[in-house]
Amino acid sequence: MANIVLQLSNTTQQQVERTYAPYLIERKAPGVVFAAKLQDTAITSYKSGKVMFQGAGAEREAAKWQQLATAPVKAVTKGDTLPEKFAELSVIGSDETGTGDYFGPITVAAAYVPAEKIALVRELGVKDSKQLTDDYIRQIAPDLMHALHYSLLILRNEKYNDLQQKGYSQGKMKGLLHNQALQKLLTKIAPEKPDYILIDQFAERGVYYNYLKGSKAIVEENVLFSTKAENLHVAVATASIIARYAFLLEMDKLSDKVGFTLPKGAGAKVDDIAARILRKSGEQQLQLLTKWHFANTEKAKKIAYKR
Secondary structure, three states: OEEEEEEHHHHHHHHHHHHHHHEEOOOOOOEEEEEEEEEOOOOEEEOOOOEEEEEOOHHHHHHHHHHHHEEEEEEEEEEOOOOOHHHHHHHEEEEEOOOOOEEOOOEEEEEOOOOHHHHHHHHHOOOOOHHHHHHHHHHHHHHHHOEEEEEEEEHHHHHHHHHHHHHOHHHHHHHHHHHHHHHHHHHHOOOOOEEEEEEEEEOOHHHHHHHOOOOOOOOOOOOOEEEOHHHHHHHHHHHHHHHHHHHHHHHHHHHHHHOOOOOOOOOOHHHHHHHHHHHHHHHHHHHOOEEEEEEEHHHHHHHHHHH
16 A cells, blocks of 8 residues: 655646546545545545545556656655665565455465575566566566465455455455465464565554454564555565466456456446446346445446446
């Protein structure tokens, strides 16, 4: 997760507001002229010309406007203070993919990069998966998975929807998945231990551990949290790539199942494809492919039943 601030011209700022108008929310705060809330991103526009993107999808949305910015991107990293030369230590990193996508699962990966393999991982071209094309991720992920110890969990739509119906927030689901992935990986590499564990922060430390209350085992030793963690150690970037790769494979399977390519994200194209599935196969089939509580469901119903 990240906070990204762009300085935009008045014209571009108006374009931003038109683009996100369907997601308009009321936000009464000094200087705010417009606010919108996507499934995974909050967008706030200010009188000063600054536009702030916050949340798991911040980098994705900010990238759409970055070339039009009149000042450099400001990315704010929040979280724990890291030890000196942290990037050179043996670290387990964890990250997730799919939280903002209507179609497909949530995938969570944890990857262990010992100090002696950091150079190898960098040589393979590892960086945050959001900065890599899906084709490139498909190329390098198998090499990383062969070279490193990792664990991977996939929360498919049927289980996701069941948990959501039982009152689990997406944050709680992610917390449980991260904790389980870390447990599995620590078991794999035992008796070896990492110097630290770095989680790409999607919740404050206290909130994260509150999600885990009642769990049989909770990973707490040497755990650090930071936003934009993929830029702080290659272990998190590696986990990001493995999680993305698994998500892409799952999307391939779902696309094969319905007979056409399912789009990523949660935009208008997603609504149209969801409506197509509704008309062809009904709500039960669509539910097996999607995060049912997303706003896309109601939008797809309006499109499907209008025609």
